[in-house]
Amino acid sequence: MVALAELIRSDIHAYLQARERQDLLRFITCGSVDDGKSTLIGRLLYDSGNVFQDHLEALRKTSVPLAQSQEAGAVQGGQAQGMAAGGEIDLAFLVDGLQSEREQGITIDVAHRYFATARRKFIIADCPGHVQYTRNMATGASTANLAIILIDARKGVLSQTRRHSFIVSLVGIRHAVIAVNKMDLVDHDQEVFERIAADYRTFAAGLGFTDLTLVPVSAKHGDNVVRRSAHMPWYQGPSILELLETVEVTDDVQLQALRFPVQYVNRPHLDFRGFAGTIVTGQVRRGDPVMVLPSKRTSRVKSIVTAAGELAEASAPEPVTLTLEDEIDISRGDMLVHPAEPAGLGTLMDARILWMGEMPLVPGKPYVFRTGTKYVRGTVVRIDYQIDVNTQEQHPAEMLPMNHIGQCRLHLNEPVAFDPYELSPKTGSFILIDAITNGTVGAGMIIRGVEVDAPEFVAEIDTGPVTNVVWHTHKVSKAERAGLKGQRPCIVWLTGLSGSGKSTLANALEQALWMRGHHTYLLDGDNVRHGLNKDLDFSDAGRVENIRRIGEVAKLMVDAGLIVITAFISPFKSERALVRSIVNDDEFLEVYVDAPLEVCEARDPKGLFRRARAGEIRQFTGIDSPYEPPDAPELRIQTGGESVEESLRSLLALLGARGILRGEK
Amino acid sequence: MKRLTHLQQLEAESIHILREVAAEFERPVMLYSIGKDSSVMLHLAMKAFHPGKPPFPLMHIDTTWKFREMIEFRDHETRRLGLDLIVYTNQEGLRAGINPFDHGSRKHTDVMKTEALKQALDKYRFDAAFGGARRDEEASRAKERIYSFRDRHHRWDPKNQRPELWNLYNGRINKGESIRVFPLSNWTELDVWHYIHVENIPVVPLYFAKERPVVERDGVLIMVDDNRMRLHPGEQPRMEMVRFRTLGCYPLTGAMQSTARTVPEILQEMLLAHTSERVGRVIDHDGAGSMEQKKREGYF
Numbered sequence: 029m030v031a032l033a034e035l036i037r038s039d040i041h042a043y044l045q046a047r048e049r050q051d052l053l054r055f056i057t058c059g060s061v062d063d064g065k066s067t068l069i070g071r072l073l074y075d076s077g078n079v080f081q082d083h084l085e086a087l088r089k090t091s092v093p094l095a096q097s098q099e100a101g102a103v104q105g106g107q108a109q110g111m112a113a114g115g116e117i118d119l120a121f122l123v124d125g126l127q128s129e130r131e132q133g134i135t136i137d138v139a140h141r142y143f144a145t146a147r148r149k150f151i152i153a154d155c156p157g158h159v160q161y162t163r164n165m166a167t168g169a170s171t172a173n174l175a176i177i178l179i180d181a182r183k184g185v186l187s188q189t190r191r192h193s194f195i196v197s198l199v200g201i202r203h204a205v206i207a208v209n210k211m212d213l214v215d216h217d218q219e220v221f222e223r224i225a226a227d228y229r230t231f232a233a234g235l236g237f238t239d240l241t242l243v244p245v246s247a248k249h250g251d252n253v254v255r256r257s258a259h260m261p262w263y264q265g266p267s268i269l270e271l272l273e274t275v276e277v278t279d280d281v282q283l284q285a286l287r288f289p290v291q292y293v294n295r296p297h298l299d300f301r302g303f304a305g306t307i308v309t310g311q312v313r314r315g316d317p318v319m320v321l322p323s324k325r326t327s328r329v330k331s332i333v334t335a336a337g338e339l340a341e342a343s344a345p346e347p348v349t350l351t352l353e354d355e356i357d358i359s360r361g362d363m364l365v366h367p368a369e370p371a372g373l374g375t376l377m378d379a380r381i382l383w384m385g386e387m388p389l390v391p392g393k394p395y396v397f398r399t400g401t402k403y404v405r406g407t408v409v410r411i412d413y414q415i416d417v418n419t420q421e422q423h424p425a426e427m428l429p430m431n432h433i434g435q436c437r438l439h440l441n442e443p444v445a446f447d448p449y450e451l452s453p454k455t456g457s458f459i460l461i462d463a464i465t466n467g468t469v470g471a472g473m474i475i476r477g478v479e480v481d482a483p484e485f486v487a488e489i490d491t492g493p494v495t496n497v498v499w500h501t502h503k504v505s506k507a508e509r510a511g512l513k514g515q516r517p518c519i520v521w522l523t524g525l526s527g528s529g530k531s532t533l534a535n536a537l538e539q540a541l542w543m544r545g546h547h548t549y550l551l552d553g554d555n556v557r558h559g560l561n562k563d564l565d566f567s568d569a570g571r572v573e574n575i576r577r578i579g580e581v582a583k584l585m586v587d588a589g590l591i592v593i594t595a596f597i598s599p600f601k602s603e604r605a606l607v608r609s610i611v612n613d614d615e616f617l618e619v620y621v622d623a624p625l626e627v628c629e630a631r632d633p634k635g636l637f638r639r640a641r642a643g644e645i646r647q648f649t650g651i652d653s654p655y656e657p658p659d660a661p662e663l664r665i666q667t668g669g670e671s672v673e674e675s676l677r678s679l680l681a682l683l684g685a686r687g688i689l690r691g692e693k
Numbered sequence: 694m695k696r697l698t699h700l701q702q703l704e705a706e707s708i709h710i711l712r713e714v715a716a717e718f719e720r721p722v723m724l725y726s727i728g729k730d731s732s733v734m735l736h737l738a739m740k741a742f743h744p745g746k747p748p749f750p751l752m753h754i755d756t757t758w759k760f761r762e763m764i765e766f767r768d769h770e771t772r773r774l775g776l777d778l779i780v781y782t783n784q785e786g787l788r789a790g791i792n793p794f795d796h797g798s799r800k801h802t803d804v805m806k807t808e809a810l811k812q813a814l815d816k817y818r819f820d821a822a823f824g825g826a827r828r829d830e831e832a833s834r835a836k837e838r839i840y841s842f843r844d845r846h847h848r849w850d851p852k853n854q855r856p857e858l859w860n861l862y863n864g865r866i867n868k869g870e871s872i873r874v875f876p877l878s879n880w881t882e883l884d885v886w887h888y889i890h891v892e893n894i895p896v897v898p899l900y901f902a903k904e905r906p907v908v909e910r911d912g913v914l915i916m917v918d919d920n921r922m923r924l925h926p927g928e929q930p931r932m933e934m935v936r937f938r939t940l941g942c943y944p945l946t947g948a949m950q951s952t953a954r955t956v957p958e959i960l961q962e963m964l965l966a967h968t969s970e971r972v973g974r975v976i977d978h979d980g981a982g983s984m985e986q987k988k989r990e991g992y993f
Binding site: 033036037040041043044047048049050051052137138139140141142144148149151163164166167170171278279280281291292294295296297300302304305306309311333334335343344345346347349360384396398399401403453454457458459461466467468471 | 694695696697698699700701702703704705708709712713715716739740741742743744745746828829835836851854855856857858859860861863865866867878879881883884887890891957958960961964965
């Protein structure tokens with residue numbers, strides 16, 4: 029460090045020439061606040077002389093001193109003469125970005141940090157570690173070559189460690205550095221470290237890391253982060269920074285064949301037609317034959333154009349513009365390959381998908397897929413299984429909620445060129461975009477292509493919901509409509525006295541269902557009495573007709589695939605039985621919202637009881653008209669003594685038991 | 694995979710982003726602030742679309758308080774490169790006489806920069822705007838995406854950003870919404886200067902040390918660039934050897950004492966100084982977390 033400062037002072041040109049040769053390493057850090065992740069990054073920046081004076085000053089102003097503040101003198105940066113000792117600074121604050129997060133004391137998003145040493149420039153994607161931030165971690169990992177995974181030495185390998193390691197391996201990172209942190213709190217005990225290292229290696233054997241190193245560290249005191257530790261002479265390996273400076277990543281991508289997704293057709297004038305893009309794998313030479321996917325037309329490379337002049341050859345990851353010998357139709361979204369080593373091409377593929385949307389991934393629902401430079405519509409045909417991020421166990425699944433990972437089969441509306449992600453992440457990855465909100469809702473990694481005429485797929489076309497073939501040959505069935513929504517339709521029929529809590533409960537239920545991604549509709553007095561049934565009075569005949577119509581509308585909605593919730597007093601057994609009779613047995617769930625008359629009358633939300641008692645309203649249920657309680661409702665809820673939340677829980681439990689509710693898993 | 698240097702890798706990533714946006718959006722524009730980052734961004738755009746020109750115009754939001762040398766440089770560069778330039782000023786703000794002296798940096802920036810930018814984006818119906826911001830500049834920038842989504846009111850919602858995986862940017866928007874794009878997201882200040890050095894990119898001469906007339910205000914050296922500068926009673930501009938680390942409105946931009954007259958000398962000074970560049974920007978000091986607040990409101 030000192031030598032470097034001296035070189036900068038004495039010969040800046042020599043320094044700049046050396047710096048120009050530096051390469052770049054992108055890495056991710058995984059762990060939670062409790063593991064000391066921010067402290068580790070802060071330590072890396074600080075001890076490698078990458079913290080600016082004014083940032084340090086700003087920190088001093090904003091940081092809350094830790095209860096056990098750093099030992100004075102323990103923190104002395106390599107170039108930190110000019111800086112006051114970091115004794116009162118929480119180094120974690122160097123990396124905690126947004127105001128709101130700083131207030132909450134957590135890291136909720138991916139933050140990027142930059143630092144350099146004499147050998148390399150580094151980009152850190154700093155990711156939060158809790159399970160609800162699985163998607164953020166995958167985001168940060170997607171552009172990284174190496175992962176630092178933190179383990180608290182006092183706790184060892186936890187399900188969190190397994191989750192982080194799994195996500196990191198899922199996105200194809202091959203270099204893992206396991207920082208066993210807080211060694212100072214276990215007396216720098218070698219045995220503790222060795223036990224954790226053995227546990228971890230056993231667990232990680234199947235994860236596909238080609239390069240795995242465990243390092244005992246204390247981020248708080250700087251041991252083995254930048255400098256080797258004096259407290260742990262038993263550890264002979266490299267510090268974290270030494271690993272970062274020396275790891276070799278240029279051979280991580282296995283595919284050697286040319287892949288050139290066309291980004292932009294450059295036509296500045298009539299005599300020039302170039303195809304601009306980045307070579308994502310392999311290389312291209314002037315005169316090479318190329319094939320265009322998906323059209324499979326072929327030509328030869330006429331020139332490789334860059335602003336610095338024409339090239340005889342170019343390699344990944346260089347951006348270039350290619351011109352071809354022949355005038356063939358090529359547009360953005362196409363891919364140029366070598367004819368002898370083409371990419372896969374097709375509409376069907378198996379992939380692992382990490383779901384990021386608030387609404388779950390539902391098979392059959394159309395999404396927009398983006399792979400390479402192409403956008404294409406398609407669906408997830410089926411979810412083969414879901415993978416538990418903590419245990420890596422496989423479970424059957426009907427849908428994927430946020431932060432869940434599943435192995436799925438995709439069906440795209442037009443053929444795309446692709447490679448298995450394992451061989452080539454840039455041509456084997458895709459994102460899923462919600463066609464309505466335009467939000468990015470999923471990330472996928474292609475495992476393999478599937479032939480369209482494979483027998484298993486033909487079978488799926490005959491039965492499954494994907495069937496853009498079948499749609500033209502027969503009527504869409506009730507089951508298919510429901511299948512597209514990924515749910516079992518039904519009527520949840522709430523009956524009970526005025527003031528018993530039907531509307532409150534119905535609204536809470538609809539909201540809970542909507543949050544789980546269900547398609548619902550709530551029928552109540554407000555939207556029925558004012559429109560469809562405004563011609564009906566409150567006589568017995570009017571009431572019966574009212575309920576009959578509501579029953580028919582609810583039936584149509586069930587037919588359309590919806591979960592219908594109704595909230596009407598519906599006092600008579602016979603009319604409720606009538607509704608039950610027009611739908612299938614398992615589609616009518618009668619829920620008796622039972623509250624004593626005194627309770628309802630005391631609540632009297634609309635003042636109706638008062639007016640009935642005063643004689644302003646005649647034939648009011650419970651006062652001068654009878655209520656016939658159900659004999660065998662699917663559920664009876666006593667709202668007199670329990671909260672809305674408790675009632676809602678019973679309702680959801682009923683729907684869960686009937687296989688209607690989408691669970692969290 | 695070929696081993697590229699870090700500058701080559703950063704360049705490749707930026708060119709990829711520039712081409713993506715040009716291909717995906719109907720009406721992109723490059724926000725050209727005339728500073729060093731804009732110079733680098735423009736240079737990258739020239740490379741990305743060679744042998745053609747960048748298929749989008751440049752736009753400068755002119756608060757009318759920029760250094761004179763910036764305006765000269767802007768006009769000279771765009772003429773030299775043969776590019777379309779839109780210059781936009783908030784006319785209401787101008788008529789109301791908004792200025793940094795009477796209204797303070799916060800109000801002046803709100804009206805003449807943030808508001809002006811929103812007006813211009815609406816007027817020309819741009820659906821994508823390139824900016825030269827870098828993630829290393831400031832904490833709230835560190836979490837911003839490369840494609841940063843803005844709603845109809847140009848607002849940024851840091852809690853609701855689209856996940857950005859691999860280099861698969863999601864450019865889908867509805868009518869009236871837009872994307873701010875930051876091709877230099879992963880560059881640091883040092884990278885920018887080093888690249889300027891390696892590629893020999895022209896920058897505004899104000900970045901190089903020279904004797905300039907300055908006054909000292911609250912410990913900040915302010916250059917007296919024209920006779921609109923309000924001098925305090927008895928205050929006399931004095932000649933100092935100074936340069937600027939960032940450029941903006943001259944009454945709001947602090948100069949630093951320096952003797953660095955070349956790019957390598959600037960790099961040398963930076964490497965030995967250990968102060969980050971935004972210190973020279975008065976608007977960052979309006980309060981803790983002030984940049985995040987400005988960005989939510991639509992500031993670039």
